[in-house]
Amino acid sequence: MRSLQLQALQLSLTPSLFKPKLLSHLPYSTLRLPSPPVASLPRNAISISQSQQTGVVQNGAPEEEYLASLPEGLLRELMPNHVAVIMDGNRRWARMRGLPIWSGYEAGVRALRRLVELCCKWEIRVLTVFAFSSNNWFRPKVETDFLMGLFERGLRDELENFTKAGIRISVIGDSTKLPKPLQVLITEALEVTKNNSRLHLIVAVNYSGQKDIVQACQSISLKVKDGVVKPEDIDEFLIEDELETNCTDFPCPDLLIRTSGELRISNFFLWQLAYTELYFEHTHWPDFGEDEFLEALHSFQQRQRRYGGQNS
Amino acid sequence: MENKIDSYAGSLVASLVSHMRRLLFRVLSTGAIPNHMAFILDGNRRYAKKRNLGEGMGHRAGFLALMSLMKYCYELGVKYVTIYAFSIDNFKRRPEEVQYIMDLMLEKIEGLLKEESIVNQYGVRVYFVGNLNLLNTPVREAAEKAMKATENNNKSILLICVAYTSTDEIAHAAKEAIEEKWGQIQESSKANGAQNGEISQEKHEGHQTIKLADIERHLYMGVAPDPDILVRTSGETRLSNFLLWQTSTCLLYSPKALWPEIGLRHLVWAVLNFQRIHPYLEKRRKQV
Numbered sequence: 001m002r003s004l005q006l007q008a009l010q011l012s013l014t015p016s017l018f019k020p021k022l023l024s025h026l027p028y029s030t031l032r033l034p035s036p037p038v039a040s041l042p043r044n045a046i047s048i049s050q051s052q053q054t055g056v057v058q059n060g061a062p063e064e065e066y067l068a069s070l071p072e073g074l075l076r077e078l079m080p081n082h083v084a085v086i087m088d089g090n091r092r093w094a095r096m097r098g099l100p101i102w103s104g105y106e107a108g109v110r111a112l113r114r115l116v117e118l119c120c121k122w123e124i125r126v127l128t129v130f131a132f133s134s135n136n137w138f139r140p141k142v143e144t145d146f147l148m149g150l151f152e153r154g155l156r157d158e159l160e161n162f163t164k165a166g167i168r169i170s171v172i173g174d175s176t177k178l179p180k181p182l183q184v185l186i187t188e189a190l191e192v193t194k195n196n197s198r199l200h201l202i203v204a205v206n207y208s209g210q211k212d213i214v215q216a217c218q219s220i221s222l223k224v225k226d227g228v229v230k231p232e233d234i235d236e237f238l239i240e241d242e243l244e245t246n247c248t249d250f251p252c253p254d255l256l257i258r259t260s261g262e263l264r265i266s267n268f269f270l271w272q273l274a275y276t277e278l279y280f281e282h283t284h285w286p287d288f289g290e291d292e293f294l295e296a297l298h299s300f301q302q303r304q305r306r307y308g309g310q311n312s
Numbered sequence: 313m314e315n316k317i318d319s320y321a322g323s324l325v326a327s328l329v330s331h332m333r334r335l336l337f338r339v340l341s342t343g344a345i346p347n348h349m350a351f352i353l354d355g356n357r358r359y360a361k362k363r364n365l366g367e368g369m370g371h372r373a374g375f376l377a378l379m380s381l382m383k384y385c386y387e388l389g390v391k392y393v394t395i396y397a398f399s400i401d402n403f404k405r406r407p408e409e410v411q412y413i414m415d416l417m418l419e420k421i422e423g424l425l426k427e428e429s430i431v432n433q434y435g436v437r438v439y440f441v442g443n444l445n446l447l448n449t450p451v452r453e454a455a456e457k458a459m460k461a462t463e464n465n466n467k468s469i470l471l472i473c474v475a476y477t478s479t480d481e482i483a484h485a486a487k488e489a490i491e492e493k494w495g496q497i498q499e500s501s502k503a504n505g506a507q508n509g510e511i512s513q514e515k516h517e518g519h520q521t522i523k524l525a526d527i528e529r530h531l532y533m534g535v536a537p538d539p540d541i542l543v544r545t546s547g548e549t550r551l552s553n554f555l556l557w558q559t560s561t562c563l564l565y566s567p568k569a570l571w572p573e574i575g576l577r578h579l580v581w582a583v584l585n586f587q588r589i590h591p592y593l594e595k596r597r598k599q600v
Binding site: 266277279 | 399400401402404405477478479480482483486487489490491493494497521522523524527548549550551552553556557559560561562563564565585589596599
């Protein structure tokens with residue numbers, strides 16, 4: 001219960017995303033502020049370097065455990081609010097081990113579960129995972145069918161755990177092309193978890209960054225047709241509000257991690273990655289664990305984010 | 313006499329280096345050569361600090377590095393080169409620095425138009441991409457003059473992004489696409505009203521939807537294909553609001569060298585990496 005109160009306090013101290021309608025004559029980019037760091041609450045005098053945390057943290061965990069969970073070397077003020085992950089390399093991982101492809105995907109699901117637990121533990125507010133791209137439909141049908149089945153099984157099995165752990169699920173992307181049972185399950189999961197606030201897990205399924213921007217423009221053009229918005233008022237704030245990431249207070253990732261060494265974005269987030277720190281990891285997704293995530297966070301914390309302006 | 317020998321030796325060495333480079337490029341050309349390379353010129357101020365130069369000198373050194381890199385790219389056969397010269401975010405810097413950069417840009421744009429410049433040597437057409445209304449009048453006018461003066465060149469293309477951010481470009485393209493669509497709808501509804509005709513609901517709605525192609529048509533960068541390689545120097549790995557729409561399948565390369573330190577070896581390494589990944593990307597492109 002106390003941890004819930006702490007959560008509420010934290011939310012109220014964190015400034016909301018700055019949308020200056022009054023100053024709308026200035027270009028969007030000059031006004032965009034960096035996402036505020038996780039507010040440092042008045043803590044008890046518990047040394048953050050104590051790292052005795054093990055196991056899954058659940059709602060109602062003792063406060064000391066909750067506060068002292070950050071590993072040594074990481075600063076709380078520099079933790080990213082929103083982490084995005086491109087989970088690449090499942091098939092290559094399986095092929096390297098002489099296993100069938102489906103076991104690569106299942107190992108990938110286990111790695112995802114580990115990451116979700118770590119994000120809860122280390123108080124990352126939003127985690128977005130690129131589960132399935134629009135381009136992935138070109139894979140063999142037996143593979144895509146397996147993936148859809150995997151999503152459905154995974155979601156059904158984990159729904160109860162998510163509720164207990166206070167995780168809210170959102171799904172972005174064109175879900176109309178997914179199998180009907182999966183669509184129904186997604187709607188149910190969205191509804192059941194919508195009031196959770198510990199971690200917001202956004203799953204991008206059949207998502208394409210360009211299509212996201214196009215659908216935002218289509219929504220705006222409908223608003224223009226209905227007279228709600230004038231064409232001359234269309235600006236960057238308006239478009240950002242219409243993107244599918246408007247379900248969260250932190251639509252833009254601070255850190256993007258892509259595994260298995262590929263150096264490209266592959267039509268994941270486009271608009272939202274404007275100022276995101278990119279981190280490319282050589283290991284394949286099923287091998288991505290706590291050590292690799294720590295390394296990514298260390299690298300993130302050492303970067304100097306200037307947003308085009310002066311050195312701080 | 314000695315001076316003559318020195319300068320003769322100097323030009324011999326230079327000519328030898330140039331031949332070696334051309335040979336290297338011939339070897340590289342046995343594989344795929346990128347059609348379009350984009351560069352984020354990061355690290356000028358850090359370079360100046362490192363060498364104890366005035367801050368402005370960093371930008372000047374950056375300009376020299378740009379000239380040699382452009383030369384290498386065009387010799388290699390890269391048709392389009394895009395550079396991120398000045399972002400809308402950079403207006404947030406100290407006014408003196410912004411003014412210095414604007415003056416430097418004006419000086420260099422005027423230099424581009426001279427007879428012996430690289431633009432004429434390689435038949436380069438220059439585009440200035442971005443929200444040019446945010447620039448001061450002398451720079452904007454010089455940019456427009458440079459675009460007009462080079463519009464008949466067609467061997468290679470240089471796109472200079474000034475007062476540019478990708479989100480601004482997309483918002484501008486969306487606004488124009490919606491205004492155009494809005495204009496079309498109003499016209500067609502007037503025409504239909506006059507005819508007293510009946511259009512089916514779906515056709516009307518389909519006509520009203522903005523499509524991907526509508527937005528792409530209005531992007532500032534619509535004059536060039538998508539980049540094949542995006543290079544950002546100084547080791548930072550972020551896009552900083554540059555070409556977000558166009559780089560979704562592009563190879564990202566971030567050498568640790570600061571921009572004025574960039575050299576032939578970085579270009580060669582980027583191209584080799586591109587050649588490694590190119591067959592896979594081509595296959596994917598054909599699928600879509």
